[in-house]
Amino acid sequence: MNTDITALLEIEWAEILPFALPVVVFNFLIIGIALYDWFKRRNLIAAPYVWLAAIILLQLLGPILYLVIGRRLIQNDYSRETS
């Protein structure tokens, strides 16, 4: 039980990395998709730069929220007008 703390850290990190790496890669992928979509629609959506900041700064939640909500909030939505 009385293990040297630095030794423990070295061993554990080497062990964790292969597992943790996919998380990091997937995170970047999802940010990539969000950025690609943002770039395509940046002239369409409302508050585009707020969403850009959210995609880049907020881990996982930012890109996901952009993809489920942000891309649907269109500037001057004609649907608001009722006939």
Add this chain to the structure above:
Amino acid sequence: MLSINNLTKLYKGSEKGIRNLTLDLVEGDICAFIGMNGAGKTTSIKSIVGIHGFDQGDIELDGVSIEKNPQEFKQMVGYSPDTPVLYGNMTGYSYLELIGSIYQIDNETINEQLNTLLKKLNFGSAFHELISTYSHGMKQRLVLISILMHNPKLIVLDEPFVGLDPNATYFLQEEMKKRAAEGSIVLYSTHVLEVAEKLCNKVVMIHNGEVVVNDTMINLLSESSLGEKFRSITAHE
């Protein structure tokens, strides 16, 4: 034959809507709905094509009631809304394929119809591009093609001439005349009275949800022009 009997549709909590519209149209008729914005034109049209129900009355096309047999009724109708609504992510072609499969038209008939329609509307290469890149006029034209594809018995158009270029306007007018001559019934709403005078043989004027004129064009024109009649109806506002 389209027979609308005593159609009434009022929106909850407002005076707007349409009251007691009775109208009989036979094959070959082109009928214009004329009225100010909010008079009840669109409400009537939406009831006729089945977008919303109505409080009273009945609508039948060749004896098929929209309430009892909605699918059979809608199979015979082609409707173009005032704002074209399309799947932006599709190409024009895949959109028409979708429509074709909904109406269960076989591919051969689709292609045949398309060739003639596309040529007349000079659509060109845009046909295989995404709909979201189309201009308003092009979307309008795509909708026109999509509602004429299945040879509808009843053609309903809500403000069809808005946003069309002169060529497409000409095409649409000719197409309306041609389809009517071939035995369809055409019903459309408009603000352009001069065109209606030449194009239509029947007129319905709606004011504040009431039908104020429901007559043949010849009868009406023997008294006064459409414009004069319209101004006299709306004068006391």
Add this chain to the structure above:
Amino acid sequence: MTNFYTLTRTELVEAAKEFKFIWLTLFFVILGITQPLITKYMDVILENVGGADGITIDPNRPVPSSAEVLLSTISGQFNQIGLIILIISFMGLIAADRNSGMQDFVLTRPVSLRSYLLSKLMGNWVISMFSISIGAAVSYGYTIFLFGSFSFSNFLLFVLLYSLWILFIVSLAILISTFVKSPILIAVTTIAVSIFFILVKGFNHLLFQLSPGGILNLAENQLLSVHDLNYFSIATCLAFILLNLSWANRNLKKS
């Protein structure tokens, strides 16, 4: 029925063009990986993150079983943050169709309301279960690697039953969107109602066992090797889905 097929295909193709299959799957995979990883390496993480000096970890704490980790992934991650994101992505279901005029497109075509609603249900359910299944499968792989083996057939049964719960959620979102106009209100109401069902399923009373949350109980019990299982909740869940749809159908007809 051909119309149902056409509309469902359109729904799925539209989702594919928006990369929805990819990002929703990535999202659930990340959720599925994170939970087992954090559980396994909690102590290392605490040591590396500053400010955790006061926290001591019992070196003799019991190592959680695979079943426990899977359960915490599903009920802790998938059924909370995952469900919320899923419902927000549904909120466009009927409301967006109505606002964009797409509903008029469907209503003026010879398409029955039933085909339309069923295609919405089917399309969104397929998208959701595609993502959830892959996320859960990856999570399962991680969990058995890190915490030891767990019966695959039980896991499969769990995913199947969980998919019924998702089917119910989709039908609920459809029903609520026929009542409420604002998309945000639809999402909030749907989330509130489903969280209510999740909370209520814990109570051991017949009434709660018969609520739609009962299916979730049954699914989770597949992971916990409980023997006294109430398979009746499959029937009640399906009944609730039918009720939601026919109610939605009536609402649309009236409007």
